[in-house]
Amino acid sequence: MKIAIVGTGISGLTCGYYLHKDHEVTLYEANDYIGGHTATIDIEHNGKQYAVDTGFIVYNDRTYPNFIKMMNEVGVKGNPTQMSFSVKNAANGLEYNGHTIPTLFAQKRNLLNPTFYRFIFEILRFNKLAKASADDDSLVEQTLGEFLQSNGFSDYFTQNYILPMGAAIWSSTLADMRAFPLRFFLRFFLNHGLLDVVDRPQWYVIEGGSRAYIEPLTRGFQKAYD
Structure with a gap:
């Protein structure tokens, strides 16, 4: 089956990742980049390079079980972090x-x-x-x-x-x-556990920035956006 997916945010990329294995998938994106809410910027500070996310930043183990499962499946690592206000x-x-x-x-x-x-x-x-x-x-x-x-x-x-x-x-x-x-x-x-004083979820960041999941999710159908 030929399937068109409009938008390359995490929803579109997820659909493409799972559907391309059995179908002919084409992704359509209005922007000149894919990834939707992902926006990773490289900065240098005191001689070290940092990948700073300015769009999608964090996720947690309570609200994102399917996202975590998919990241593990494609080999993208998450690192524990803290969230405070x-x-x-x-x-x-x-x-x-x-x-x-x-x-x-x-x-x-x-x-x-x-x-x-x-x-x-x-x-x-x-x-x-x-x-x-x-x-x-x-x-x-x-x-x-x-x-x-x-x-x-x-x-x-x-x-x-x-x-x-x-x-x-x-x-x-x-x-x-x-x-x-x-x-x-x-x-x-x-x-997101923001109404709890104790027993809050564990938060994570994507190692290398949120852009790190784009390539492994699109690896099987990259011609769709080349």
């Missing part, structure tokens, strides 16, 4: 990192700061409420901003935690995040 708010002077207790209280004055403890409580409250609301069909038309307002979350929490985190993930402004579709936001955070 840091904030520096120039307007109010707040700085913290959520990776460990010491980094959470990087500013020692927050050890005696009631506002900061209320902030931590709101993070835990949001996580609990988000888990309970992720599959609530009555919220399908709601935005993140509406959800935060209707549940009484403070400006301190929204401006120093949930909106900046969403903005960092989706390269958006804080205003854009307020208008973000709630259900998609909650499902993404739930699936």
Whole structure:
């Protein structure tokens, strides 16, 4: 069978990889490169070369089981990495990192700061409420901003935690995040372990950058894009 695949992101490449073994496959791509969201840039720092991903960056062992299986199949190695979130708010002077207790209280004055403890409580409250609301069909038309307002979350929490985190993930402004579709936001955070304080998934990066999986996935049908 002759099969046309439109787009060479990971979905298109995966389809091509598995289908070309039994079918005649042709991939179509509007860009002058293949790989979709992959964007690996080579940089030199202190005499060493680094492959830096600016598109697809990380994956985890909880949400990406089929991707991991395919990477193992084509011989592409993943290296364990850490994912954490840091904030520096120039307007109010707040700085913290959520990776460990010491980094959470990087500013020692927050050890005696009631506002900061209320902030931590709101993070835990949001996580609990988000888990309970992720599959609530009555919220399908709601935005993140509406959800935060209707549940009484403070400006301190929204401006120093949930909106900046969403903005960092989706390269958006804080205003854009307020208008973000709630259900998609909650499902993404739930699936990626971002609503958990403990038992978080292990994250990985592709050795050599995400571009490393393009050649082995297309090896069997490279004439499709040469």
